[in-house]
Every structure is written in C-alpha cells, then in structure tokens.
Amino acid sequence: MQLTSPDFPRNAAHALHDAALQRALGNLKAGFPGKRAAAVARLPEFEALRDLGRDLKNHIIEHLDYYLEQFEASVQRQGGQVHWARDAEEARAIILGICQRAGAKTVTKGKSMVSEEIGLNEHLAAHGIEPIETDLGEYIIQLRGEHPSHIIAPAIHVNLDQVSDAFHQHHQQYGKHERQTEPRALMNEAREILRDKFLRADVGITGANFCIAETGQTVIVTNEGNGDLTQLLPRVHIAITSIEKVVPTLEDAATFIRLLARSATGQEISVYTTFSAGGRRAEDLDGPEEFHVVLLDNGRSQMVGGEQQDMLRCIRCSACMNHCPVYGAIGGHAYGWVYPGPMGSVLTPQLVGIEHAAHLPNASTFCGRCESVCPVRIPLPRLLRNWRAREFERHLTPQGYRFGLRAWAWLTRRPALYCGLTRLGARLLRWLGGRSRRIRSLPLAGGWSAWRDMPAPQGRTFQALWAERQRAAGMEGKR
Amino acid sequence: MSGSRELILGNIRKGLRRGALSGDALADCAERLAAPRPNLIPARAAALDHAGQLALFVQMASEAAALVHRVEAAAEVPALVAGIVDAAALPRQLVCAPAAAIAGLDWQGAGLQAQARAARQGDRVSVTPAFAGIAETGTLMLLSGAHSPTSLNFLPDLHIVVLSATRVLASYEEAFALWRRESAGEVPRTINLITGPSRSADIEQKLQMGAHGPIQLHIVLLGA
Ligand code: SF4
Numbered sequence: 001m002q003l004t005s006p007d008f009p010r011n012a013a014h015a016l017h018d019a020a021l022q023r024a025l026g027n028l029k030a031g032f033p034g035k036r037a038a039a040v041a042r043l044p045e046f047e048a049l050r051d052l053g054r055d056l057k058n059h060i061i062e063h064l065d066y067y068l069e070q071f072e073a074s075v076q077r078q079g080g081q082v083h084w085a086r087d088a089e090e091a092r093a094i095i096l097g098i099c100q101r102a103g104a105k106t107v108t109k110g111k112s113m114v115s116e117e118i119g120l121n122e123h124l125a126a127h128g129i130e131p132i133e134t135d136l137g138e139y140i141i142q143l144r145g146e147h148p149s150h151i152i153a154p155a156i157h158v159n160l161d162q163v164s165d166a167f168h169q170h171h172q173q174y175g176k177h178e179r180q181t182e183p184r185a186l187m188n189e190a191r192e193i194l195r196d197k198f199l200r201a202d203v204g205i206t207g208a209n210f211c212i213a214e215t216g217q218t219v220i221v222t223n224e225g226n227g228d229l230t231q232l233l234p235r236v237h238i239a240i241t242s243i244e245k246v247v248p249t250l251e252d253a254a255t256f257i258r259l260l261a262r263s264a265t266g267q268e269i270s271v272y273t274t275f276s277a278g279g280r281r282a283e284d285l286d287g288p289e290e291f292h293v294v295l296l297d298n299g300r301s302q303m304v305g306g307e308q309q310d311m312l313r314c315i316r317c318s319a320c321m322n323h324c325p326v327y328g329a330i331g332g333h334a335y336g337w338v339y340p341g342p343m344g345s346v347l348t349p350q351l352v353g354i355e356h357a358a359h360l361p362n363a364s365t366f367c368g369r370c371e372s373v374c375p376v377r378i379p380l381p382r383l384l385r386n387w388r389a390r391e392f393e394r395h396l397t398p399q400g401y402r403f404g405l406r407a408w409a410w411l412t413r414r415p416a417l418y419c420g421l422t423r424l425g426a427r428l429l430r431w432l433g434g435r436s437r438r439i440r441s442l443p444l445a446g447g448w449s450a451w452r453d454m455p456a457p458q459g460r461t462f463q464a465l466w467a468e469r470q471r472a473a474g475m476e477g478k479r
Numbered sequence: 480m481s482g483s484r485e486l487i488l489g490n491i492r493k494g495l496r497r498g499a500l501s502g503d504a505l506a507d508c509a510e511r512l513a514a515p516r517p518n519l520i521p522a523r524a525a526a527l528d529h530a531g532q533l534a535l536f537v538q539m540a541s542e543a544a545a546l547v548h549r550v551e552a553a554a555e556v557p558a559l560v561a562g563i564v565d566a567a568a569l570p571r572q573l574v575c576a577p578a579a580a581i582a583g584l585d586w587q588g589a590g591l592q593a594q595a596r597a598a599r600q601g602d603r604v605s606v607t608p609a610f611a612g613i614a615e616t617g618t619l620m621l622l623s624g625a626h627s628p629t630s631l632n633f634l635p636d637l638h639i640v641v642l643s644a645t646r647v648l649a650s651y652e653e654a655f656a657l658w659r660r661e662s663a664g665e666v667p668r669t670i671n672l673i674t675g676p677s678r679s680a681d682i683e684q685k686l687q688m689g690a691h692g693p694i695q696l697h698i699v700l701l702g703a
Contacts, residue, residue, distance in 0.1 A: 065488045070512060078666055086487060155681050214512050216666070224677055224679045225692025274669060277667070285596065286598075
C-alpha cells in the first residue's frame, strides 16, 4: 500500500471538504460510541476487566519469547506449521510460496489488517493469483480499488449509492444487470456471488485475533461468517498474524473476548468466535488439509522494552478511532497508511519510520478520549507525546514550529515577564473583541478563524483570577 | 526462515534484558499453561442457579436474534424441526450431523428427508448438536469432528442446533473446563462459539441478518 502519511495536512484538508465522506462519518459517530457505552453499562465488571486485560498483556509481553515458542510447539503438535517472518517482504514470500505449492489460482480472504500491512493482495495478484476479499466491507472496497479506512469497518467511508454503483459495475459479468439500491438486496447479491468464490478457492487466508499457546489454536472473531467459510472450504488455510497476538490459555482468550466486541461494536460478543487447530483430522468430513500460521514481526520485537512497548497490548478493537474527534472529522484514509486513528498514529511511525509519518503524532489535541475507552488501557496520548519528543530531537519538526517552541520555553522560564505579557495579551484580546465580545479574525491564525469566531477573554489572566480567589478564600478562612 | 525465528526471539530477549526464560519465571509460565485458571468471571451468570442460567441463556440468545424453542424429549425434535422448515417455506429436506443423537432421530416419521453428511452448496437446512451453551451471552459452543462437520454450521441458510438444557453453563470458562475434562486433551480442528445468526453492518452501518453464514439460527433446548 502506498504511503501518503507525509501528505497528511493535504489529505486532511481534502477530507474535510469531501461531502460524501462527511456524510459517511456521521454514521460512525452516531453508531459506535453509543453502542459501546450501552454495552459497558451492562457489565459491572468492565473496568476491572480492563485492568486485567492490561496486566495480562503486560505479562504476555514480558514473556513473549516463551509463549511464542510454546505456541509454535502446540501448532506442530496439532499438525500445523508455523512460519516466522521478520518483515513484510518475508511474509509475502512465505505466503506466495504456500499458494504456489498448492497450485492456487484464486485465494479467498477473511478480513486481516496484517495482510493489509504486508500488502499481500498486490503481491499475489502480481504473481497471477487472484485474491478475493470476502468480508462485505473489504469486498466493497476491493471492487472500488481502495484500502480500508477503519480497522473493523473497512468501508465506513462508503455510502449506499457508491456501493450500488460498484456492484452494478462489477456484477454485470455474473449476469446481474439490474441495479440494486437496498442494503438487503445488495448484501444478497454479494452473498450469492461470493458463495461461489468460497467453493472454488484453492487457499483461504484469514487473520487471527489471538494465538493460543496452550492449544496451538488461532482465533478469528467475525459477524458475517465469511472468515469461517474462508478457512473451512479450501484445501489450505493460512492464518497471517503478528507476534503480539499470542495469549497463554483459552481462559486468557476469554478475558479478551469479553473486552473486544463490547469496545468495538457494543456487542456482548461477536457472532462467530472460531478456534482453529491444525488441518482436518483423519476422520473429519470437511476442513482444510493444511494449516499454516505466519507470525509477522515487522518491527514489533524491537518495541519490547522500549518506550512504545505499551502499544503491543493493542487488541485492534477500534474504540480509540471511534471516539477520536480527529478521526471523526477526516476519516481513516487521510492518515495515509494501514492503521488510522490514535492507534495508527502511534503504530505507523514505528512501522514505516517517524521521518515518513511525523505529522500523525501531531494530529491530536491530546483530549484523551482514546485512552479513556481503550480496553487494555494503552496511554495513547503519552505514546503520541513520545513521538513528538523523538521528532523534535531528530529535527523533523519544521523550523518555524521549533522556533516557536523554543521561544515559548524561554518565556515560561521567566515568570515575571510571562505574567506581564499575558496580562497585556488578555487585555488586548478583550479590546479586539469589542462590543460583540467575539474576535472575527485572528492574526497568525486566519485558518482557524476563517470558520469560527473566537470568544474574547474577559480581560484578566488565569493567574490573576486564581490569586484573587485564593485571597478571597483566605479571608473566608479567617472569618 | 529459521534465521528470522532466532532474530525475532533474540530481539525480544534483548528488549527484556535477559536470555531464554529460566528459573521461577519459567516454572510460573509453564504452570499457567499446564493448569489453566480462569481470570475474572462476571457475576451476571455465575451468581445464578441453573434455572436462572437457563433463563438468562434464552434471554441473551434471543437478544442476539437466535430463535429458541424448548422441548421435553429428543423424540419431539423432528416434529418441531418440520414446523420450522414449513414456516420458512422450504422443502422438507435437511442435512444433519452424523452424531447418533441427531442422525438417529426419526426424521422420516416427521415427514422430513434427512441426510447425515457434511454440507454442500445448495443445502438449505442443517441440524447439529451443541457441545454446550453459555448463559452469559447466549452463546453456543460446537466442536468439529466426524460426528459434527463444521460446514453444517455455515453453508445452509437455516441452522438448527440441538442443545441439552443440562449443558447450559454460566461462562466460557466453564465450557472450556468441561471440554478439557471430556476430551482428554484432544483438540478438534474447529471450536465454534456462535451467538445468533450471521450479520453485517458494512453497508452504511445498517445491520442486516444473513451475511455469509446462516440467515436464521434456531436453538432447540432439550429437557427444559
Ligand atoms: S489502541 Fe486500544 S482502543 Fe485503540 S484499537 Fe488498540 S486496543 Fe482498541
């Protein structure tokens, strides 16, 4: 996938003026946060489960080498194979190799963000193997030639009429000439066409939300059942996932299952949670003959023990982006790579290099909503701040901005001067506000005031007001 | 590539400032895997008696849009299924799991044509056994095997699951523990946790039932 994170300011400006996108984002804001809040309110233990989720993930990361080795041994015991991939290139080569040995012409795919991370579809297609996305949202964007804009609702940016257009255009080849406009009819059409693809595919590729060290199972969580048909019907099943997804036992997986769907869609649990181990048993009547797990590192092992280690706890629920005012304003594509929103702004600089993604950690007001909803309590604002510090150290911050920060630091270390200047500033702003008490245009911030007025301050600084209140309180005390 | 395996494990150990796990830490982790313990289990179902858990199971499964039916005895199942098939205006044909408890029922007596096998394209109705039911969320746990091929759970439009009321448990953890006791460590190819029929909200966030899997999920609660 082409990286456009360096163009973030332009992407974001574009997104803000995209009426269709803005309409679609309205659906997101109206949906996920309310559903999550309702689900959380129904489970009194939810906050305790979040603590547990955090502690459990920390335990796993501190023993990641051990649990990965145990997972590998368990998969082998069940007759499956584990492949370790240090980077995207190696993961692509491993998967292509398995597909080629299987003589694959078409591959069906369950939804997997790791597959997006390694650019698998483009690679398979370039080698004459047709990848077919089967998650309805992924299928829609594959037809439109796009990438996901959200980690669990990949087509959240697409409106009904656009789905209708895409299906009308691409389903002619299957004899579907009538244009469908109802969600129900569109889904039925996709169901029918994809059913045939499931049955014909040579290899099925899914992701994995969890890898269980105890049993050697990979776990997928879906609502549609597409992941199940993907891994059930073809002769070969490949699960592509990343090293931090390992959990010790089924019981540990249960804890994360309780956190995941509630944080994501506000469901009690997703419709299908499926545990897969090895290929079909000798007496089985169905199931794949081969089972492969590809464990991707791609920079994650280097996060262990470092200042961004907490990010490895992420269970990819999407709550942080569903609650993010920045994501809600510009959508996922503007972030310019695979993972959008707050979690993406932490992860992308790690995976592609801060020099290519320096804008992302700055696209935040640090309002803290992401951290307040994260099921494993990842301190996302702190991790974003870490990137800002690295950026500053490495002189990636623009000159004007650096100068501003320096000047600010200089000023704040001189309290008398700071007080004097802010007192003057507050008075000046009050005067600028005039009778309406609103400032129509701000010098040096025209972009901001082009869209809104700034309410004028009442003329006194916070420090002055504070001191006055303290004095008043002191007198109260003496009385 | 084995080089990558060593590189990845080496990076992790370098980050953790230690070599391969050893001593007490190793023993603790090994113990965690050898004797799995439940973490926090919500009181919602665990605090109820069995009748309460059954009622909660029915409530939660219904909330997830599963259709729950209750019968006293297994012999009543075929007639109930015939009613479900008729109500859906489908031909009186079904595929069923080869498990004796399902395949051995008198389907013909209820006017149904039943074949015990894996599912194929075009099958409309399937009947399978559940290993357990989980009251906390109204979830079914199904195990794959020659007795119950997984394709029956996903290919047909209408999936009917027979669940014995005695096997409705409070939590996922209880179901896992039961499975460990009864399986003697044999892991099936697939364990399915199923909560309601297939669905998608990928078109404009509007929820539609029957995305790729069954459009209807019926649960027949036996001996309730
Ligand atoms: S960072 Fe937290 S909230 Fe965001 S996707 Fe990951 S687990 Fe969910």
